[in-house]
Amino acid sequence: MKSTIYHEPDLFPTLHYQQCLAISLFVYYSIYQKKISKTAVIHHNHALKPLIRHEGHTALELSYARRKDSVHTNLYYEKILLDNVKNGRMEKLNEVLNYSIVGQAQLGVLSKHNHLRSVQYLMITGIALICRAAIEGGLNEETAFTLSDFYIQKLEDQSSLIDILSLMEEAIYDFTHRVSQAKQNKYSAPITTCIHSIENQLYSEITLNQLSAICHLSPNYLSSLFKKEVGISFSEYIQQQRIEEAKKLLTYTSYPILDIGSLLNFTDQSYFIKVFKKFTGITPKQYRNKDVHQ
Template identity: 45%
Template sequence: MNKLFELVVFGRLLFDAIGLPVFIIQPGRAIEAEYTDQSFHTNPYWSSIREQVAGYAYVLYPAEHPVHFTRSRLSYFFVNALDENQLAGTLVVGPYIHEKPQGDKWNEIITYLPQDNRREFLQLVEEIPLISSKRSVDLSRMIYYAVHKKLVDSSTSFPLESMLIPELDAEKKQLNAELSRRRRNGMLHSNLSHERVMLHYVRNGERERIRTFVTESIIAEDEFGVLSKRSRIRSEKNLMITGIALICRAAIEGGVHEEDALTLSDFYIQQLEEKETLQAISAIMTKVLFDFVDRVSEVRRGHYSHAIQTSIHEIANHLYGEITLERLATYTNFSPNYLSSLFKKEVGLTIAKYVQRERIEEAKRLLTLTDYPIADIAAWLNFNDQSYFNRVFKKWTGMAPKEYRKNER
């Protein structure tokens, strides 16, 4: 019995036992099996949920522990399964919610949805299971053990995103004392204008100004709010996670597709958490800035028709899977020949060349930010063999993958 089939069987049993939605995802991001309440399927917004689940970049995350994430306040967790150190499939549990859909927090979410989707989203949320954060963590640890036969400590499987913890009286007193000290010193986050300038550049895709900004932005340590007294590294990570969230939102406002931006944000936060030096943390943030500003710049430079924007988005979501002209034509309701001609006219590349370029861009990110073997990266991105991948990579970058990884780190 192969590992993917084992996940399918286990997923069915798991759904029957816990009543939460369960998805089994192939390594290429296709849904292998889905176990959910039938009432969800009548809601038009459920198709968006399925796309989000299928499109998440599971391959970028380690298999050492469960990973929790949220989308529009809907929560999920997943466990990657390996077969001979290769990703064999992913078991995803969710969506579920930690709080009832009421109040301003939910209103903030629906304001980003098209008018037609708001009611559908709220109706769906009413049907989605409500469980506590602790139970979701406990379930993820149990499922991880069932898949890997290893225990994982609870402290490593909390969600990547911030969890709200009630403040204690002592913490309030400490906060008030800190505010008083900062007022005396005139330090109340005086870098706000600095932050606004940076986000303005990201929102408008101004790469050269971001380059100047990064070069000239040498700020004294005391100008930044310290988010953790226990560890300078932890404090820096906390600040950078906040920064990534702000940059991600600015990029979305600049035109980058929301799911693309959020997936990229999750990826960089995961990379950030693995760094143990201030220099490495700073390097990640520089990559975040340039990556997001380049994506905004590309969107603004393109001004593509709706059909080409749809095609580009589908290509971005399926870099790890099969991408065919016929599939793109189906999404755009154009004939394959017409779509191919229109794509070349607007983008300046054939669809095949564009896909190849985007896969090389993804490979560059993996080479720079992870330690995955080059052969694995080539296979994940659908290159037939490593030698072919090396030739294509060198054609686009001017150097071999191994040389690129060495130079960019």
Template identity: 45%
Template sequence: MSFGFKSTHKVWEICQLLSESFDIPYAFFDKNKDLIFKWPIGSNLPYFESAITKTHPEYLTMEVTWPVIVTLNHFETFIFLRLIEDTRDFGTLVIGPTLPFRLREDQLTGFLNDLGGQLNKVTYFSYYNSLTVIGQEQLKSIGMMVYYMIYGKLITKDKVETRKITEEFEAQVENPDVVVARNRERNTLHHDPAYDAKLFQTIERGNKEELLSLINRLPEGQLGTLSKSSFLRSKKNLAISAIAIGTRVAIRGGLYSEIAFTLSDLYIQKVEDVTHPEGVDQLLEEALCTFADRVKQSIEHLYSKPISKCHNFIFTHLYEPISLDDLVHHVHLHPSYLSTLFKKEVGMTVSEYIQEAKIKEAKHLLDWTDYSLTKISTLLNFTDQSHFTKVFKKITGITPKKYRLTGNERSISN
């Protein structure tokens, strides 16, 4: 394929179809980063040309030729597509900005305050309200479609790269073991809540891989606002709250409390030092992953390798039927030996432990969701609701119905 003048016109025609179908702005820059054409003509979008050519020009000279989705600090999202044939550089097509969700007035006010009142409020609000809302999955599909229309090749969604503009800052946190030792010497010792529950459970179980998977699937636009005066302050408050909860569940998962609280203090101090919203996100992810890693280390030190593997298998298969045979095949030990070893190290039989793990999961579901008892019993593979209720009462002393009626405050304190 040769881009040339006619092909440049073809790119313009593709963009016209795109704008008519999805109401998305676009621009085309040549290899010297000079603007060739854009739509809407005469538009004055605050982050459109200036953010691309002055603040983030590196995206106009990327070496990759597949679509790259870039989200700026205040949620404006663009698709960048480099037009390169063999070794010849024809420029970069920029599609956007769009928004992943409609921003609330308090969020926009926070953005403005963070910018120090540099922009007119009416103009700023009008700009954001004019942007089309397109979720990331649909945006990936648009990137795939445009790539196909230009290059004539079909790519899969996982080929579409996603990036976030983040502030570069030193996120290294002092070793908490050293701090604890020093302290001893001194003798100074709104999205779906079910998502939150599941996320924090991954920390309690020391499962960083699942934690990262959940973080990447964070529901769009559902976070609360803990400061109306500043979006950055709101982000920090949310991060501090999440770190506090992460501390508690890490302790519940087996992490030594002094280590957990020291980590919490160090990360909260770092959060307060950050000067950009995306830096807060980056640091929070690091904090939660550190908690998960530490819990995993604690579990592995507490039990032998076969029993640690059994723990992990049970936690990752709670919503499936689990038997001793499953564990035997997983750790490759004789059933009698595994049963004896498990009882010796854990203090209960395999079946008792599986029941307790499922009831603990049921308590989370009762606390954080409105699922019926029938649905919970089915999800956790109990024979029926009656069997679920019987086992629940045997382990907790009360029925699941009564447990739910007492409120969900235990989800944090248990």
């Protein structure tokens, strides 16, 4: 005859750790008539906890890599590549590109179950390194981080190894070219700060007083220093940069011309057209039509 077993899942209530500890201390005192502190118990229990060790796993991984003769990209070539990005050396990139983080050397493995995903992870790491090198080389931080976000998002959309490596190469050339351009104009620290601030605020109001406060210089002194180093006045430089931005919007978007002028803080359309023609020789509409027909 089989015996029937009844399960009582809710027979014992679940207790919080602190409640269990208090009950344990009470039981210990009831038996031994001795008091012990919570701290002593916690320290004792901590000492009894087994350490989680991964030496065996890492040793096996290293052994497996040696058997496969798996060697990561030579760090020497990676350092040269990043140094070329930092110094804007466009002409030197091809010499190291094939042996560095986008070359044909053995790639590391960041995803054992998906080779494409592993390469994407590695290239994303590479973008982060290149971004930092470009900033060290003088590229505007906000520009560098925005580019980094753009290329990382694009990398995640790629579905083939060739596309991933091609995009990575494009990113390297893009960062290096921008660093090279930044190095052509060597300005003093205050003027560099002004230029970076203007780049970051093209869609906002920019005043000389704002920048002079950032640079800790008087507006008059900053204005004369800006014209001396850059060659044009503060206000004219802002106009110039906004027109460059307008050209990009006219080329790559379908925004109405009126909206572009408004976005870039031009007071009205006629003034926007006047300033645009001053720097380009043609109207915004002519510029957009010219770009469409090319």
